[in-house]
Amino acid sequence: MGWFSKDITNMDDLFVHTLRDIYYAEHQIRRALPDMIDKATSPELKQSFQTHMRETEQQIVRLQEVFRLHGVEEKGVNCPAIDGILEEANEVAGEVDDKQVLDAALIAAAQSVEHYEITRYGTLKRWAEVLGTAKVAELIKASLQEESQTDEILTRIAARANETERESVAT
Numbered sequence: 001m002g003w004f005s006k007d008i009t010n011m012d013d014l015f016v017h018t019l020r021d022i023y024y025a026e027h028q029i030r031r032a033l034p035d036m037i038d039k040a041t042s043p044e045l046k047q048s049f050q051t052h053m054r055e056t057e058q059q060i061v062r063l064q065e066v067f068r069l070h071g072v073e074e075k076g077v078n079c080p081a082i083d084g085i086l087e088e089a090n091e092v093a094g095e096v097d098d099k100q101v102l103d104a105a106l107i108a109a110a111q112s113v114e115h116y117e118i119t120r121y122g123t124l125k126r127w128a129e130v131l132g133t134a135k136v137a138e139l140i141k142a143s144l145q146e147e148s149q150t151d152e153i154l155t156r157i158a159a160r161a162n163e164t165e166r167e168s169v170a171t
């Protein structure tokens with residue numbers, strides 16, 4: 001179901017639809033992470049994916065709590081955007097042999113996932129402040145903060161990898 005479906009007639013419908021969109025996305029990300037952990041070469045990157053997998057599980061639980069508090073059925077709706085991002089990540093990672101380049105591709109893919117989630121949670125947080133309870137807004141905010149933090153960690157790992165690469169080129 002797309003955003004311009006006839007089933008969405010008011011802001012609350014849109015809020016619930018977007019909750020279901022990110023709920024689906026979180027499940028897809030949870031399914032994709034073990035493979036990313038497997039492929040990552042840098043121990044630091046592996047570790048950050050492992051941490052984020054645990055956070056993703058927690059984010060799924062938070063969304064279940066949001067559905068409960070908002071009084072709507074807990075379910076996902078297809079989200080072609082996250083499917084596309086993950087599919088592209090898979091294709092790119094599958095084609096790279098060089099370990100350092102593979103890590104760079106994985107970081108880039110993970111950051112596009114994070115940015116998708118940041119936009120969804122950012123929107124949901126603003127809508128929740130109007131349509132939901134304070135507790136709902138608080139739960140969404142907690143996940144938004146985790147996603148932003150993960151994005152920053154990935155930026156730092158990428159910067160360090162670039163440094164190492166520059167040093168190895170210079171010597």
Ligand SMILES: [Fe+2]
Binds near residue numbers: 029059147
């Ligand atoms: Fe997430």
